[in-house]
Amino acid sequence: MIATAVTLSMYAIALAMAMSLWRLLRGPTLPDRILALDTLSINTIALLVLYGIHARSSVYFEAALIIAMLSFVGTVALSKYVMRRDIVE
Amino acid sequence: MNTLIDILIVAMLAIGCFFMLVGSLGLVKLGDFYKRLHGPTKASTLGVGCILLASIGAHALLGDGLDLRELLITAFLFITAPVSAQMMARAALAIRPQDRPDPPKHDTQPPRD
Numbered sequence: 001m002i003a004t005a006v007t008l009s010m011y012a013i014a015l016a017m018a019m020s021l022w023r024l025l026r027g028p029t030l031p032d033r034i035l036a037l038d039t040l041s042i043n044t045i046a047l048l049v050l051y052g053i054h055a056r057s058s059v060y061f062e063a064a065l066i067i068a069m070l071s072f073v074g075t076v077a078l079s080k081y082v083m084r085r086d087i088v089e
Numbered sequence: 090m091n092t093l094i095d096i097l098i099v100a101m102l103a104i105g106c107f108f109m110l111v112g113s114l115g116l117v118k119l120g121d122f123y124k125r126l127h128g129p130t131k132a133s134t135l136g137v138g139c140i141l142l143a144s145i146g147a148h149a150l151l152g153d154g155l156d157l158r159e160l161l162i163t164a165f166l167f168i169t170a171p172v173s174a175q176m177m178a179r180a181a182l183a184i185r186p187q188d189r190p191d192p193p194k195h196d197t198q199p200p201r202d
Binding site: 001002005006008009012013015016017019020022023029030031032034035036038039042043045046049050052053056058061064065068069072075076078079080082083084 | 095098099102103105106109110112113114116117122125126128129132133136137140141143144147148150151153156158159161162165166169172173176177178179180181183184185
C-alpha cells in the first residue's frame, strides 16, 4: 500500500514541478521567476524524500538537506541582487 | 497495528501532496506577484512537513530504524521560508515602487466619540 501511495505521490509532485516550471518560463516579472525557482527546489526536496522511501535508502535525505540550504542561499542572493544590484554589501 | 501505521503514512502522503499541488496551482493561477507569494509558502511548510513525517514513519516501518534527522529539513524550512518570502517581496517592491500601498490616512487623529 505504501509503495503504491509513494508512486502516486511522485506523479503528483511531478505535476506540481511542471506547473512551477511553467511559471518559471512564463513569469512576467523577475520576482515571479525567483519565486518559481524557489518553489521548484521545494518540490525537488519532496521528490527526493519520496524517492528515498521508494529506494529504501536514507542517502537521499542528505541530498534534500543540501538542496534546501542551497536554494535558500540562492533565493536570498537573487533577491538582494534585484534590490541593490549588489549581493555582498 | 501495522495496518494503522500504514493508513497514517498514506494519509500523511496524501495531505502533503495536496498542499504541494495547491501551492503550485496557486503559483500558476493567481493574478499578481503578491498573491502568488501566498501559494508556495504553504507548500514549503505543510507539504514538505507532512511528506517528511510520512518518510520517517515509512523508514521506521520498513525496518531501517527510527531516524529523526529528517526533521532537520522541516526545521530548516520553517526558519528560512518566511525570510526568503520577505526578501522576494522586498525585491518586487524595489522593482516597482508604485506598488507600495499608501499609508493609512487618519492615523494620528484622536478617535471621534
